[in-house]
Amino acid sequence: MLVQRRALAAAIRAHSSRTYATAPSGPTVFAQDNGQPTSSITVLVKAGSRFEPEGHAGIAHVLKHFSFKSSKERSALRTVREAELYGGILSATLTREYLALTADFLRGDEGFFLPLLASSVVSPKFVNHELHELVWPSVMTETANAIVSGEYTALELAHALAFRSGLGHALLNPPHAHAPSIEAVRDYASKAFTTSNVVIVGTGLTQEKLETLASHHFPLSSGTSLTSPATKYYGGSTVSPSLHPTLFVGYGIAGAPSAGLSTLAAHLAVKPHLPWSDGLSPLSSLPKSVSTESVLIPYSDATLFGVLISAKDSAGLRQGGEAVVKALKEAASGGLSQELAGRAKARAKFAAASLEEGKAGVLAKGAAQLEGKAWTNLVDQVEKLDVKALGKFTTDLMKTKPTVVALGDINTLPHADEIGL
């Protein structure tokens, strides 16, 4: 009788332990394996400058430089040396929306690199002297290097004009700022490094393998998701003194990525796909001293589109700006030839397809999964666009307020109304 009861109790125990054993809930995981010889794991954290709390401008940039510093498991030096021994590359990238900690390594080394990435996110120490000895100097150097570039400054101002708060936040730490307190960094990190803000993206790894590893090594608290108000497009015009004459002419739209904008960006892109040719873009006929570059920056709920023009002087900028506006007006009137529209569409489709193929595409899919949205490929949407639809899209776009940023000699810089907007 007693023996029986014991056996029954043991059976119940065994059964119940199975029933109640729950796998630790980890963050979202997304992996794609194309059979390549190297793997890469990216911990994508929703902690870009967009989510910076009020009064803490630049804290996302500081957090970026705190990646791979001391954690409970290993010191900053050991992290780097061990990664070198495995032949891996560690990198941190900051965008306005995401902080990406990436490890690229040889296939099979994920058992080392995933815990290493995890230690930077799950158990970072945030030591005060590391902030002052390692992090802050590199933050300041990066800012100082960035602000001398006209392109960077123009895009920063363009974001601020186009989206104001949220996406308008400066990407990097402002050059005049003091170092934040270590408590502020710790506070921002504790809000950002939670399950609802983190997605682990792998390439060259199977989904099951990454899921198993991630559930072991990422015991993050669930926390609340970092939020920023939905983006709205404002637009505006500004001039600023600079040693590098640069003009940005563009528009932004709130909402999902648009086929029209990517086609327009492809239409205005001057970089030829064939060597030694000038390309067929309407901006290709500009003199060599005026260089232009079309810009298309997609975000989760907005897109910034435009053309960056750099020239020797304000006259060059004016010439470039007028050419851009003329090209946009031509597209708006539906006056594009079938051939040119076809070229722009082909180029936009190629850009979308090659983005999806690479690591950037896998990251974008992972980010979409974190946002709870379906990843949409623009190729089909661009395909459906014809000259008339593109004309209508451009007309509607040009009815909104443009974003114009001019850098250079204040006395002579062209303003929005002077280039035909």
Place this chain on the structure above:
Amino acid sequence: MPLGGPLGISFGKQIIANRTLYRWVKPVAAWYADLCGYRKMGLRYDDLLIEENPTVEKALTRLNAKESYDRVWRHRVAMHQSVLHKDLPKAQWLKPQDDVRYLTPLIEEVEAEARERRELDTLEVTRKK
């Protein structure tokens, strides 16, 4: 640099680990520290560590602003008393419980970092089979 690094040679850890030994040595240690007389000038033990070496210099940069200020203040007061050839009035002597080792942990941290660097520099790597 003194023998055994900036902190010198110490059997403190071993003595503390042994309860009997600790009971015997503690009163002598307390008496000796008091006899040294630095507390009568308002100084702490860690103010007397030789700082002219890279390890302690690094550790000093890691003090927080208040501790750094207080250290300089204690040195100034002590120097002034030294010029006067007088100890502070008894009410202002440093109490034994205030004689905190505020710099020692930082020095140990810097030493550990150097040790780790040395270890990694002279590492022999064998790939796991």
